[in-house]
Amino acid sequence: MKVLVLDGVEEEGLQALRREPDIEVDIPNKLTEDQLVGIIGEYDGMIVRSATKVNARVLEHATKLKVVGRAGVGVDNIDLAAATAKGVLVVNAPGGNTIAAAELTMAMMQSLARNIPQANATLRSGKWDKKSFMGVELRGKVLGVIGLGRIGSAVAKRAQGMEMRVVAYDPYITEENAAILGVKLLSLEEIFKQSDFITVHLPLTRESKYLLDEKAFETMKQGVRIINCARGGIIKESALYEAMKSGKVAGAALDVFEKEPNTDSPLFEFNNFIATPHLGASTQEAQLLVAVDVAEEIVAALKGEPVKNT
């Protein structure tokens, strides 16, 4: 059997595949969609991160494919309906990058509070400017977490360590489970009204698309700070732009965008806007863990054994 590995998935994590005498692993350089379509018919399994789009056209040519593995959480670059129609199993690696994404979220929050990226850039351009960078403390502030799953919970714990009061909105979590984390569940509207910082940690779905839109920003506290290390499109960027322009939003940090890659967002005009190029899972530890997890899932699927993360 042959497995195709794309998108720079950490090779060191692929031992489970390498140990299998019946499985051959191919790791080519970056492929165009046409090149992928040209070779996908040879493969029984494939592993991707987010760059490769496993769309209906690719799947149509995947005549032997039994399983696609996503080395990460979100499977939004894989056409699940087309895969299901072809009987191709889709597995992911949901736990390996939780801490990486939670730690980036905390770094974003601290950067927003203390203007670290802007002060660094100013100093390196030759200006010793203390006046422009008066910050705020996190202690005593209210953090609204939208989506209290793996990453949202890890963020909540870390924020409590910074003496923040954490509230959350997640319609799929019980009050009891939130209480174990020391987090109070509120309605979305109350999250908007009470929070000094708002961070989103949920998948992009029909329900969550533009969850933070013009109306949501109107409801928020004056001077709220916003973080998205989950998925582009949960926050409507044009609405965020207007809310930053009016001063309603005192700062925003995005790791993810409605369209990626994104190198010329109108949001870049604001000094209190921070951006990173989808780095949430980019730690050595997380990349090793997700590669190990997804490789094990692919082996199980190809051997016809039970898989954990479908």
Ligand code: NAD
């Ligand atoms: P998870 O499944 O553990 O948690 C998601 C939570 O969102 C769940 O508790 C669910 O009940 C909740 N939820 C779903 N729909 C909701 C809605 N409409 N309103 C409120 N809550 C809702 O997932 P996770 O591992 O915590 O990942 C969260 C997000 O972060 C995913 O979108 C994932 O793709 C993304 N992510 C991004 C990066 C990055 O590189 N920036 C890295 C890892 C994960």
Ligand code: MLT
């Ligand atoms: C994910 O959903 O796991 C992330 O987007 C991380 C990645 O880019 O691999």
